Amino acid sequence: MYAIKHQARGLVSHGVSTCQGCALELAVRVILDVLGERTIIVIPPGCAALFSGFGNETALRIPGVQGNLENSAAIAAGIRAGLEVQGKDDITVLALAGDGGTVDIGLQSLSGAMERGDRILYICYDNEAYMNTGIQGSGSTPYGARTTTTPAGKPTFRKNVLEIAVAHRIPYVASASIAYLEDFRRKIARARDAGGTAYIHLHSPCPTGWGYDPSQTIRVAELAVQTLCWPLYEVVEGKTRITVKVNKPRPVAEYLQTQSRFRSMTPEEIDQVQRTVEAEYQRLLERAEA
Amino acid sequence: MSRLQDRVMQQSGSSKPVRYLYGPVATVFAATQTGTWRIHRPVINQAACNRCGKCARFCPLDIITMDRKDRSRDVTVDLTYCKGCGICAAVCPLGCIAMVPEGGEG
């Protein structure tokens, strides 16, 4: 049992050393509010490790383990197997990893767990770069974004791990946004009860790494959805449904202009982003209507 | 229920039974006093606020308290932890939260 040094309303301490305006901090509270205390969490190194704690103090009131950067899904799968053979079936096993630990170095173990169908809930909080190590580019860094390892702007588009998850035919895959909390909450609950591997990819704006005022986190996240840069959808047993429809999309430039990381993009590059997100959204619509 | 209570060792000079865990582990639930980071603090216009709750929902720290049924009770922010990010002010539909510099008037 944890000794309680400071009280908190929920399962997460109120004072955690994430940056001002960190979307992840809100996400962790929302996720654990939905999942409750019968949850075991796996956290790799990264921003979320600030919740793991330091020394004898942790910011979480549930059992958890900090793994390595690339093995969150494998540790979670092992935890599930251990619980399963003991008949402990009412516990949620949650892996909470960033984009680096998911789309780059952790993709192999995630793919293994998804292919085996291990009953774990994997949530990727995507702040679109290696933020905890100082804003280095990742496979999820969007086209044109400046990071400390893409100083001239990233020359390639991000990899779409949501669709990689869909290709594994797992029962539940969803994108989510910190600006659409009810949508996010519903998806967490649905993923928990999916009966197999469930994957949620959360767009998690980072004022420090993206270059915007910390107060604008929710607005930036909302703009990503409204400009089609981050469509909100879910794929349940292979069936796609757009959960937040964007009938009148705003131009991507509105979203890109909110962040200094996109400042060096040329009008042609912005135009290419515009065409790409429109085409991808169209494909999503067609799949949802099919 | 707790296994921490069995396999106990007697700590010298204390009647409290304890045992020791080996390896890296945290056993204390604690908070950092993140309020010390704050440069601006939120000041709420209590009269203008309609208690819609949006600020509380989006506060990353979950430290805004309000009684949505009783407007006579003030909306409060726990300044022990508030980092002063200003998300509450930015999302308020009525614009009734102001971010005021710490150390200044107000």
Next chain:
Amino acid sequence: MVRKLLDGNGAAAEAMRLARVQVIAAYPITPQSPIAEKLSQFVADGTLKAKYLRVESEHSAMSCLIGAQLTGVRTGTATSSVGLALMHEVLGVASGLRLPIVMPVVNRSLVSPWSLWCDHQDTMAERDSGWIQLYAADAQEVLDLTLLAYRVAEDPRVLTPIMVCMDGFFVSHTSQPVEVPDQEAVDRFLPPYRPQNLYLDVDDPMFVNDLTPPADFTEMRYQQKVGFEAALEVLPEVMDEFARHFGRRYDLVETYRCEDAEAVLVTLGSMSGTGKYVVDQLRAQGQKVGLLRVVSFRPFPADRVRAALSRVPVVGVMDRSAGLGAEVGPVCTEVRAALSAEGRQVPVVGFVGGLGGRDLAPKTLAAAFSRLLEIRAGAPAPRTSQWIDVRADALQLREVPAGVRH
């Protein structure tokens, strides 16, 4: 008890079944694959009640085991060579979290050059990973050392994972009659696993493996050191108990005809059987030679090695890994350190041989003994390792036309 014809891999799988491992995660690699196959077959046919995770890599295998063991169950895997190397990062997690995982390792050389065959470089590369390392000489020992390893690893004084090492092909694929104890007898020796240190339990939560400040790190490493020191006491205790239960006796080291020996060769693993044969032959010719086999390489039983060699005038050590950059191989380094601590100026000659599947044949070991006896007779003792079976054309292996390459 039944006698079964088993090879080392089969013996390892039988031992894990008898230990009632509950979660298995394994990835195939030559020459370990039969262990993974047999365990999955045991689960499929219901003779082992366990969950088998068919993982996509050794790194994930060990990661799964870490997660599963933290929930409070006994776990199992096995690996070899580059598979062990891929696990390297998480081996340290298992030992640092004090998880008593027992893992058979089938010794095979590391790349490059690619080789499917035996040497000890894979486990020697992990000698500082915080795992206990026991080296079995045959299939019976694989079964026995694996069974007793669970007791040692799970002992609250030790709480340290254990590798049970066996030589690839020489042990893993060589069948012999193996005495397989009854399940009831094993259950009497090995009680069900009960987590005593770190665990994941929603009814008794703790956060495992968070960031440790410099203020505590040294102390946590020290805790591990204390665990290794305890293992030097617990291993013989459990080995004695094993002998009472099953009649077969083991020790941290094994001496063979060392009493009045003028030269002793220190060995590890399956070369020891050949070594004993050579000792017998040389003894028959009137040469006073003996053999000292190290069973526990980690922890290294330095006191026992010193005691066994206390009156031996010339010592040789046969390393089955190169120890590149060191004066001698890793086992020889340990033996030299152990003997020098006593202040004795005994020559300890480091031999390197049997790499990448090359057989350590009787004539090779006999050549090593000859060198030792020459030194006993007054020849100078070399400081650096003697590559006892290297061919004379080592530097002329691949011939191509000379000329400038553009």
